[in-house]
Amino acid sequence: MTNRATSNNGSAAARQGTLAALKGLLPFLRPYGRQFAFAGIALVVAAAATLAIPYAFKQMIDLGFGASAGIKSIQHVNQTFLALFAVAAVLAIATAARFYTVSWLGERVTADIRSSVYRHVVNQSPEFFETTQTGEVLSRLTTDTTLIQTVVGTSISLALRNTLLFVGGLAMLFVTSPTLSAIIIGLLVLVVVPIVLFGRRVRTLSRDSQDRIADASALAGEILNAMPTVQAFTHEHLEANRFKSSVEGAFRTALRRIRARALLTLIAIVLVFGAIVFVLWLGAHAVLTGSMTGGDLGQFILYASIVAGAIGALSEVMGEAQRAAGAAERLLELLAVSSDIQDPVHPKALPPRGSIGAAVALRDVSFSYPSRPETAALAHLSLSVRPGETVAVVGPSGAGKSTLFQLLLRFYDPQAGAITLDGVDIRDLDLHTLRSAIGIVPQDTIIFSADAMENIRYGRADATDAEVIAVAKMAAAHEFIERLPQGYKSFLGERGVRLSGGQRQRIAIARALLKNPPLLLLDEATSALDAESERLVQSALEAAMVGRTTLIIAHRLATVQRADRIIVMEDGRIVETGTHASLVALGGVYANLAALQFHNVHVAH
Missing domain, CATH: 3.40.50.300 (P-loop containing nucleotide triphosphate hydrolases)
Known part of the structure; x- marks a missing residue:
């Protein structure tokens, strides 16, 4: 945007990492520590329940369908399915509690941010409004805060959940088969590096996309406030085309971001699942040679699926975090703007005045x-x-x-x-x-x-x-x-x-x-x-x-x-x-x- 009061601050903020940008939101998150703690507990319980499922399948395969199948195997199958249902019930309750709490947090924190930014803006001196378009401020109050709501109300929870599943699943992979796990870890390290590097490109495009949307909002706000003048000079068609050009520019920028995110997702899924399929191929050979049981391979496959799913989800969350980081930067820029007109630290009182007016x-x-x-x-x-x-x-x-x-x-x-x-x-x-x-x-x-x-x-x-x-x-x-x-x-x-x-x-x-x-x-x-x-x-x-x-x-x-x-x-x-x-x-x-x-x-x- 031309003549932005915050452009200088923005160029510096744009160089920060995603986490550094999102860290600026901490003052808005701190008041709700209790709710975050409750959501964290629900998150851990749900992750633990998810990680218990593959072990139950291993027990069912080895004890229910193994060489010693008989009356006991039927009992084992019954017990395993009862245990699976109990785990599912715990998973459902914990997931519902987590969803409600983090959704509440998303709405509450977003409302606080909107109120704080608006309160800050209305206390700025006229100098701020000389150089900042109203539509730009409105875009930050609406579009950008909605992105942050998505992160606080969904993405943070998903990131933590999938991080727990990734760490827990990885630990259980090593318990099941250290050799196969070491191979898969080595491959994943090679896979993650290009994903992280490409993610930086997505973050830059995300901020550019949000800026173009803000420009379109600023243009629309200016014209809508001057409609009598626009119509008096018969410029309706001209202004409609100007707005269309601005919207198309925003669309082209968004398209570059979408392409980059789609490519990032494609790379992540192909590389991650390619590595997993290769390791599972090795596992299948191990079962055929008798060095692993069928239950172990089944458990390994499920944990590998959990790990792969967690990585895929984390890559999606990373894309959302990139967009939210751009939104957070733009909102924090507004909050960082300081008015030159400030109340004195120790204000004086006006002297008693008569009924004849002020001097x-x-x-x-x-x-x-x-x-x-x-x-x-x-x-x-x-x-x-x-x-x-x-x-x-x-x-x-x-x-x-x-x-x-x-x-x-x-x-x-x-x-x-x-x-x-x-x-x-x-x-x-x-x-x-x-x-x-x-x-x-x-x-x-x-x-x-x-x-x-x-x-x-x-x-x-x-x-x-x-x-x-x-x-x-x-x-x-x-x-x-x-x-x-x-x-x-x-x-x-x-x-x-x-x-x-x-x-x-x-x-x-x-x-x-x-x-x-x-x-x-x-x-x-x-x-x-x-x-x-x-x-x-x-x-x-x-x-x-x-x-x-x-x-x-x-x-x-x-x-x-x-x-x-x-x-x-x-x-x-x-x-x-x-x-x-x-x-x-x-x-x-x-x-x-x-x-x-x-x-x-x-x-x-």
Whole structure:
């Protein structure tokens, strides 16, 4: 993926071994030691029951069908089959217990990983989201965690089970025939080396496959969130083809992985069973010469089958582990990303505040966005806002107005200078404390997939219905909400598609008013409103500004004329300060902006 925030970490992680990558999951496994222990006991019992079966067959062949066949042989056969049934019952109970426990572990650990990764991601600074696609994160939360679920809930159990069967079966092979066992071990060593070497290739392809799937998810998420624009420009066919190309790329990468895994399986089965067939051929000759009994050969064949089956299963598990290792790397990369914006180790408290709002000050602040460090968004900016003061910030696009708000919310830290709230450097405040003191109405209103009541209540989660309705009335939102099919319980659609731009903005204003903060930030808060709605909201905002400090960003100068002070910004600096009348008289940047706007208004009329 282009511009991945985690690409540097990923290149290092990709060089780790499969076990090293999966080892990073241990913190998620440790809390469930008791369940793992229970699964382990069930696993050992099931493996022991499986390994007891060939011995029972040896007894049946040698004692039941041997040279001394008679009444006793019938008794031996009966006893052997009763013992086999008892072993099967133990095997069934132990296998069922193991399946339930490891499946529970798979689901539980996957849920924990998803929650942990999501909690970590939502605490990242905006810098992370500047360079990371949302679809990529979603892919890691879904596809990658599903692969890990397969490993924890199935593959680990199968790996341990087949390892026990392999070791136990191998031990019993040596008990049955040391000579044949030594030969088969020598052959297996020659077989395993190419399998392991080829397995590394499968692991690399597995990670590539997951990356391509993530790219396709990122592309789909971006386009689905911009469907009105796509359809307005009639790019449906173009975007469908782009997604098809991305999916086909993912398919081709997956096909290479599948081919490699199929070839790995083919090599493993042919080489392993070829070695076993050769050794069994030697065993058959040993029976014919009388150096082995038929029961011994039967027991050897069954144990050899168990060993071969265990190796085959382990090769399958290895393929799953390769894929899970890639998934684990990608998830651990996300968890390893550290936000530059951190809570202080020893946060300070805000001093007691009266009922007139917060004091804000910026001292010689300079800032450049991480994605464009060579361009100064703010340069040596100093500003003091008194408690209860309303300050309007105006200027051309790119002047640094919205950047000022992002720094006040501490979405970023300036490279130089300091910002204080009520005399306390905001870097010394807990992020929750800082942001709880600030309400914002952004230019791009976010509406969640919920009803109108819950969308406004997002401003303060513990607000009552009556409080929500009260702020909706203040924001001139009550009337249009009441006209919705279910009123305040009406679902507003994903991203608020059922509302007009002005209605979405009034929901955002109500949300900010419900928070009731001492510092209110209005970023083009009335830009999407018609004249009547703007008049209603403007009067509501003026009432809401009483008793709090307010900073207003507006391109429409008519909305800021009654501000206590107007700050004019250009190229990240404050170039003019004053009231509307004094700035117009000054004949500078503000006067030019005012002349353009009011001239256009007169022309329109």
